[in-house]
Amino acid sequence: MEIAIKLTQFLLSLSILIILHELGHFIPAKLFKTRVEKFYLFFDIKYSLLKKKIGETEYGIGWLPLGGYVKISGMIDESMDTEQMQQEPQPWEFRSKPAWQRLIIMLGGVTVNFILAFLIYIGMTFFYGEQYIANDQVKNGIWITNPVVEKAGLKTGDQLVSIDGEKVERFYESNEKLFLSKEIIVMRNGKEEKVHFPVNFIDQLMQGKKVSLVELRVPFIVADIQPDSQNKTILKTKDIITSFNGKPVAFADEVIKAVDTLKGQTIPVVVKRDGKEVPLTLKVNAEGKLGVAYAFRIPYDDIEKLGLYKVSKQEFGFFESIPVGIDKGFAQLANYGKQLKAIFNPKTGAYKGVGGFAAIFNIFPHTWSWEAFWGITALLSIMLGVMNLLPIPALDGGHVIFLLYEMISGKKPSDKFLEKAQMVGFILLIALLLFANGNDIYKAIFHK
Incomplete structure (x- = not known):
């Protein structure tokens, strides 16, 4: 059931991002009277799950959930339709449009990604407000x-x-x-x-x-008890250890440090249970463990109930949410920029942490949370926007570079050059995809 919840969130988020990104290309293309031959969610290699032609455009859902695309007439893209490019340019084709219109069409996808992220942060600020510990x-x-x-x-x-x-x-x-x-x-x-x-x-x-x-330093709260624990009949979940081996303890780190020095011993403890102090005797195994899992990150509501820290809460009206949400969007954008800088610096070793679809899948929680879902979707939208702006020929950023060159120099790169550049970019993208997903596989095998 947990896997199903994660998978549903993953596919829903991916679908929203892909559809809106491609709409960012589709809408200006139609406004500039450019023919769009296909609009697909996911890739339809060999066959599609669903498809329907409406007017001049075929809309469909592919079987490979690695992205999506719009196929615009007269454009050298991942379809590598060179046959069409050998024919005389037609008024409805991408290549026949002024450079400024082509630039707007190419920037439409990433523009939507950034707008979506900022709108989500504004919406989250309005609906959820902010909770934090100063x-x-x-x-x-x-x-x-x-x-x-x-x-x-x-x-x-x-x-x-x-x-x-x-x-x-x-x-x-x-x-x-x-x-x-x-x-x-x-x-x-x-x-x-x-x-x-x-x-x-x-x-x-x-x-x-x-x-x-x-x-945060928090008390040692029993979150789970292992089936083979020597203390399974003694401790209960939600027990809070307040005294350990005759000494008062306020934090979990104090208990963990003490347990490691008492391997194989039986020790007196006091736990707080249902508001009462209960004396117990626990056994520490040969590995210096009690055989229980403890809570290390406690929800804000429980932090308040236990009186551990003051939780600040702030609610915002609709218009107040706008600047706050925008600030959050820019903060995430700046932070992702720093991450990319670290990834491209070999000295940091950050490139080893680059993940593919498995890494994205694992970001989503096991339980359904709209707040978590929208927060992750906003972050992924920023990531998608930034990645698509990279100056790689097969990406939007590559097309933008060539268009800017054309607008500045007044010279349009030849179709032959663009075809070769597209192929080089496609190879680079495949290499990046293999590297990222290879990292996922490596971590799954060796970092269990």
């Missing part, structure tokens, strides 16, 4: 759950002050910023200290299993 509320510092981050220099208990010169305002924004950061200032034992992440920090992260960098 960084200055995190008095007891951060919890480092990732050994790579600890090796890089951050420690549990550090208080984040700034990341790359920018003050940390909201706690959970720090994970995204730390991922690409160079210099972090923390408050440690009452003194400010600088931590510098290595240039290949992202590469090191990719080698491990944990992606989260920092978390």
Whole structure:
């Protein structure tokens, strides 16, 4: 059932993005009286699942969910219809239109992608508002759950002050910023200290299993008990450990650290259960484990109920949501730009983390959440827009480069040149696709 929910979200999001992107090409093409021969969701190699011709355009759904396309008459694209290009240009063909009209048609798809992302962020701001924990509320510092981050220099208990010169305002924004950061200032034992992440920090992260960098320090709350645990009849889910081996403990990291030093021992603990303090005796196995899973990221509602941190809430009217949503869109756009820069810098090793369709599929949650769905869709829309602007001949960005050259120089590249450029771009895209999805397969096999 969980797989079905993830798959439904994945396909729905992909379908929305593809249809709207292709509409961005289709609508200006029709406005400029350019013939559109096909409009397809997914690729129809050899055959299509559904198709219907309305007027001069065949609309359909292909069987291969790797994208979609519109086939515009008189345009050298992925269809490589060279036979049509050898005939005399017709008034309704793409190649017969003025360069400025062709430019608008080519930029239509990415324009829609960016507009869609910004509209989603505005809508989410209006409907959901904002919930966050202010960084200055995190008095007891951060919890480092990732050994790579600890090796890089951050420690549990550090208080984040700034990341790359920018003050940390909201706690959970720090994970995204730390991922690409160079210099972090923390408050440690009452003194400010600088931590510098290595240039290949992202590469090191990719080698491990944990992606989260920092978390809130929270109590040790039993989330699940393993069937073979020696403590399965003693502990209950939602138990909160408040005393461990005779010492009061406030945070899960304190329990985890203590357990590792008590391998094979039986120890006294106190748990909070249904509002009461309950003394228990637990067994630590030979590996230094209690045989239970603990909660490391707690929903905001439960954080408030437990009185752990103050959760700030802000609601926005419709017109108030517009600038806030736009700011969110630009922030995501800038952040994705930084990620691309890191990917194209071999020293960072970020290219090893590039993923394909499996990586996108895994972003979606196991349970249905419209808030999560729209947030992911907005991010993917930005990614699709930026990727399509890359100056690769088979992408929109490649066509735009050639059109700009034509508009500036007054010389149109020959059809023969454009055909060869399209082929080179297509080979590059296939290589990128193989690399990204190959990374997915590698991580699935070796990073279990």
